[in-house]
Amino acid sequence: MAEQTRFPEISLFQGFNEPVRAEADVQDLEVIQGTVPEALNGTLYRCGPETQYPPRLGVDKADFDMLVAYEEYFNGEGMVHRFRFENGHVDYRSRWVRNERFLAQEKARRSLFGRYRNRYTNDELAAELDPTTSNTHIVWHAGRLLALKEDGLPIELDPVTLETKDKVDYDGQVTAPWLSAHPKIDAVTDEMHTFAYQAAGDGSTDMAYYRVDTTGKVVAEVWFDAPYAANVHDYALAGDYVVFGFYPLITDLDVVKAGGPFYQWHRDEKTHFAVLPVNGTAEDIRWFSGPAFFGSHIMNAYVDGNKIVLDVDYSDAGFMAFPNHDGAPYPPPTSFDDIFQLAQVTLDLDGGDAIQVEFKLPQGSNTGAMSRCDDRFVGQPYRHGYSLSMLPGFKAGVAHIDHETGEVRTWDPGDGSACMEPVFVPAHREAAEGEGYLLVHVNRENEKVTDLVILDAQNVDGEPVAVVRVPMRIRLTFHGSWVGDEDLAAGTSYHRPQSEHDA
Ligand SMILES: [Fe+2]
Numbered sequence: 073m074a075e076q077t078r079f080p081e082i083s084l085f086q087g088f089n090e091p092v093r094a095e096a097d098v099q100d101l102e103v104i105q106g107t108v109p110e111a112l113n114g115t116l117y118r119c120g121p122e123t124q125y126p127p128r129l130g131v132d133k134a135d136f137d138m139l140v141a142y143e144e145y146f147n148g149e150g151m152v153h154r155f156r157f158e159n160g161h162v163d164y165r166s167r168w169v170r171n172e173r174f175l176a177q178e179k180a181r182r183s184l185f186g187r188y189r190n191r192y193t194n195d196e197l198a199a200e201l202d203p204t205t206s207n208t209h210i211v212w213h214a215g216r217l218l219a220l221k222e223d224g225l226p227i228e229l230d231p232v233t234l235e236t237k238d239k240v241d242y243d244g245q246v247t248a249p250w251l252s253a254h255p256k257i258d259a260v261t262d263e264m265h266t267f268a269y270q271a272a273g274d275g276s277t278d279m280a281y282y283r284v285d286t287t288g289k290v291v292a293e294v295w296f297d298a299p300y301a302a303n304v305h306d307y308a309l310a311g312d313y314v315v316f317g318f319y320p321l322i323t324d325l326d327v328v329k330a331g332g333p334f335y336q337w338h339r340d341e342k343t344h345f346a347v348l349p350v351n352g353t354a355e356d357i358r359w360f361s362g363p364a365f366f367g368s369h370i371m372n373a374y375v376d377g378n379k380i381v382l383d384v385d386y387s388d389a390g391f392m393a394f395p396n397h398d399g400a401p402y403p404p405p406t407s408f409d410d411i412f413q414l415a416q417v418t419l420d421l422d423g424g425d426a427i428q429v430e431f432k433l434p435q436g437s438n439t440g441a442m443s444r445c446d447d448r449f450v451g452q453p454y455r456h457g458y459s460l461s462m463l464p465g466f467k468a469g470v471a472h473i474d475h476e477t478g479e480v481r482t483w484d485p486g487d488g489s490a491c492m493e494p495v496f497v498p499a500h501r502e503a504a505e506g507e508g509y510l511l512v513h514v515n516r517e518n519e520k521v522t523d524l525v526i527l528d529a530q531n532v533d534g535e536p537v538a539v540v541r542v543p544m545r546i547r548l549t550f551h552g553s554w555v556g557d558e559d560l561a562a563g564t565s566y567h568r569p570q571s572e573h574d575a
Pocket residue numbers: 208253254305306369550551
C-alpha cells in the first residue's frame with residue numbers, strides 16, 4: 073500500500089499554516105482599498121518556505137518537540153512570489169524553486185531530508201543531493217534573478233515565468249559550496265558582495281568572501297578563519313569595508329552527527345566582528361569582541377570618520393528555534409524588546425577591540441526585526457530604516473525609524489494580522505532617500521488570505537496607499553526585492569540618486 077501523504081495534526085500545519093502546496097497565477101489582483109500608484113512599474117519578488125511533503129522525522133509523536141517544529145518552519149521548500157506592477161495593475165505568480173531537493177522529493181513522493189540542515193538525518197536517497205531549500209531571499213544582480221539560502225548556491229530563475237534554471241557558481245569562480253542569503257549590492261558600482269560561512273563544510277570555521285561584478289566575474293576572493301563555527305546569517309557593507317558578525321550560535325558537528333540541532337546557543341562565548349577592507353586580504357582584517365548577543369539582521373551600516381556603525385536587530389539570545397547548548401530553557405519573553413530590539417553597534421578603527429552597543433530607540437518601542445533600509449543606500453550614511461514592530465497581542469506591525477529625529481512611527485495592520493519584512497520602493501528613479509512606498513506582505517488570520525499592502529514610506533502610520541488582496545494564503549515569506557522596470561531591462565540592480573551625503 074502506498075504511503076499516504078498526511079500532515080501531522082500540529083499547529084505548524086493547521087489554521088493559517090495549513091500547507092498551500094499550490095502554484096498560482098492571478099491577473100489583476102483585487103484592490104480592496106485605495107489606489108495602486110500608476111507610476112509604480114516593476115516587480116516585487118518575495119521568497120519563503122512552503123512545505124512540499126510532510127516532515128520525514130519525529131512529528132507524529134505525542135511529545136513532539138516544539139523546537140523541532142520551529143526548525144521545520146524554516147525548513148520548507150522555497151517558493152517564490154512575483155507581484156508584477158504595471159500602470160496601476162498588480163498581477164501575481166508563485167512558483168516552487170525546482171532545485172535538486174524539490175525534484176528528488178517530487179519523484180519520491182515524500183520528504184527525503186530530515187532535521188533542519190542535519191544531513192545525518194536524511195534518507196539515503198538524499199546522500200548525494202544538494203540539500204538547500206532556496207527559501208530565504210531573492211535578489212536581482214548582473215541580469216540574473218537568484219533564489220538564495222545560506223546552505224546552497226544561488227538558483228537562477230526566469231524573472232517573468234519564475235521557471236527554475238541552474239545553480240550559479242559563476243562559471244566555477246566560486247569554489248565555496250554555498251553562498252549567503254544576504255549579499256549586499258553596492259548601488260553605485262552595482263557589484264555584489266557575498267560570502268560563505270562554514271565554507272569548508274558543516275562545522276568548519278572557514279569563511280570565504282567574494283565580490284562579483286556586473287558581468288558575473290568574481291573580482292575579489294578572501295578566505296579567513298572564524299573564531300568558531302558560527303551561524304553568519306546576515307552581514308554588512310559599510311563604505312569600503314565588509315563586516316562579519318560572529319554570534320555564538322554554533323555548530324557542533326558531533327551533536328549534528330548524533331541527530332541533534334544544527335546550531336546551539338553558547339551564552340558563555342563572546343560575540344566577534346571582523347572588518348575586512350573590500351580590496352584587502354585576510355591579514356588586513358580588524359577584529360572586535362564583546363559580550364554574547366545575537367544580531368539576526370542588519371538594517372544598514374556605514375563609515376563615520378574612523379568608526380564603522382551598524383544598526384543591528386539585536387537579541388540577547390540565539391534564534392529561539394535553536395536550544396541552549398547546556399539544555400537550559402530560554403526565559404519566556406514578556407515584550408518584543410526581549411526578543412529583538414534595534415541596537416547601534418560601533419567599531420572604532422582607531423580605538424581598542426571592544427564592540428560598543430547602544431540602544432537608541434525608546435524602551436518599549438518593540439522594534440527591530442527583519443530590518444531593511446532604502447536599498448539604494450546600502451553601505452552609505454542614511455536616515456530612514458524600516459522594521460517589524462511588535463504590537464499588543466504579539467502581532468507584528470511595520471515601523472519607520474527616522475535616525476535623524478529618533479522618531480518611530482508604526483503601522484498597525486489590525487487584529488488577527490501579521491506583517492512580514494517591509495521592502496522599500498522609490499517613488500520614482502531620482503526619488504530622494506525614503507521618498508516612496510513600503511510593500512508589505514500581510515497575513516489575515518481570520519479571512520485566511522494574504523494582502524499586499526502599499527504604505528507611504530514617509531507616512532507609514534497613515535491610511536495605506538492601497539491594499540491588494542491575494543485570494544489565497546501565502547503562509548510565510550522571509551525576504552524580498554523590488555526590481556524596477558528600468559533595472560530589469562538593463563540588468564542593473566539599483567540606481568542611487570545624488571544625496572545630501574554626496575560630498
Ligand atoms: Fe534573513
